Amino acid sequence: xxxxxxxxxxxxxxxxxxxxxxxxxxxxxxxxxxxxxxxxxxxxxxxxxxxxxxxxxxxxxxxxxxxxxxxxxxxxxxxxxxxxxxxxxxxxxxxxxxxxxxxxxxxxxxxxxxxxxxxxxxxxxxxxxxxxxxxxxxxxxxxxxxxxxxxxxxxxxxxxxxxxxxxxxxxxxxxxxxxxxxxxxxxxxxxxxxxxxxxxxxxxxxxxxxxxxxxxxxxxxxxxxxxxxxxxxxxxxxxxxxxxxxxxxxx
Numbered sequence: 001x002x003x004x005x006x007x008x009x010x011x012x013x014x015x016x017x018x019x020x021x022x023x024x025x026x027x028x029x030x031x032x033x034x035x036x037x038x039x040x041x042x043x044x045x046x047x048x049x050x051x052x053x054x055x056x057x058x059x060x061x062x063x064x065x066x067x068x069x070x071x072x073x074x075x076x077x078x079x080x081x082x083x084x085x086x087x088x089x090x091x092x093x094x095x096x097x098x099x100x101x102x103x104x105x106x107x108x109x110x111x112x113x114x115x116x117x118x119x120x121x122x123x124x125x126x127x128x129x130x131x132x133x134x135x136x137x138x139x140x141x142x143x144x145x146x147x148x149x150x151x152x153x154x155x156x157x158x159x160x161x162x163x164x165x166x167x168x169x170x171x172x173x174x175x176x177x178x179x180x181x182x183x184x185x186x187x188x189x190x191x192x193x194x195x196x197x198x199x200x201x202x203x204x205x206x207x208x209x210x211x212x213x214x215x216x217x218x219x220x221x222x223x224x225x226x227x228x229x230x231x232x233x234x235x236x237x238x239x240x241x242x243x244x245x246x247x248x249x250x251x
Contacts, residue, residue, distance in 0.1 A: 014165075015060040015129050019043040020050050020076070021091065022068050030063070033118045039125070040167075047071040047079070054086070057163075058147040058156055058250050061129060063121075064108075065091040066099050074102055081107035084146075087128045091116075148184045151232055151245040153223065155180065162222070170222050175200070179215050183233065183243040192240040216241060 017039050021027050027043035034041040042057075044050050046068060053059065062080060066073030077088055090103040090111045100111050109128045112121055148155045152165040160177050162170040172180065182191070182199035191199070193212045220227040234244045 014038055014040045016040045016042065016058060017061050017063055017125060018050065018053055018059045019063045020047075020068070020073075021045065021063075021065040022070075023065075026065075030118075030121070034122065034125070037122045039122075047076045050076065051079075054080075054084075056159060057161075058154060059086055060132070060250070061087045061089065061125060063089050063091065063125070066103060067093070074099060074106060077103055077106045077108055085132075087132045089124060089128060145249050147250040149248040149250060150184060150187070150243070154250075155184065157181075172222070175215055176219055176222070179212075179219055183241075184247050187243045187245060187247040190236045190239050190242045196241065 017034055019027055019030050019034075019041060021030070021043070022045040024045070027045070031041040031043050042053050042059075044053060047070070050062070064073050064077060066077075068076075073090065077090065080086060080088060088103075088108040090100065090108045091114060092100045092103070092111055093114050100113075103111060109131070110124050112124060145157055147157055154163045155161075155177075156163070160172060162172050162180070164170065178200040179196065182196055185199065196212050196216075216233060217227070220230050220233055223232050224230045232244055234242055236242060
């Protein structure tokens, strides 16, 4: 089954739920319902596709069916938990008490039995996401991070991909990524040109042959709705620049 992807039509970056179920109809129904309630959803039917999605994008929660034809859902839950702390909600039938208990012991955060009430499913997903609320950048310092979210954008630190709230991918050069990382590491703080040059060099070994001002103009063209009147990367006259946004760190 090919991955099915949907995106919420909400302003800002909605949490991304990865549904792993081999029934295409269940996947589509669950995906549509999650999007209706302001979440993003991707749906796959097997473990290899699950790992591929997780390698390419940030996943906030996995909704995992334990009864997959090619692979054991419990094995997939164990694999996920050994690699990361992404929350897992397992889907089981009412007769699978043993599997349900084993899933929780492996580190799943909750379970839902089939057939389930869609509203209950959304409520459980939101409850787990609240418990797994990401830390801000300062609290997450020193911890491995998957991504940084700011003002409706998501920067995947592993793939260096920048994605808008509508799912549009924006290409970044090495110097773009380095400069944006410098801003995201010090949100709402004025940074001088010298500080920005030093911080961005710390993220990348590239020696810049253009001024910071030119690089910021190029970055604004990719981020701002109106680059001539920037709202996100602001200028503090005589002092430098600052990122006018709150940043969330996704671990």
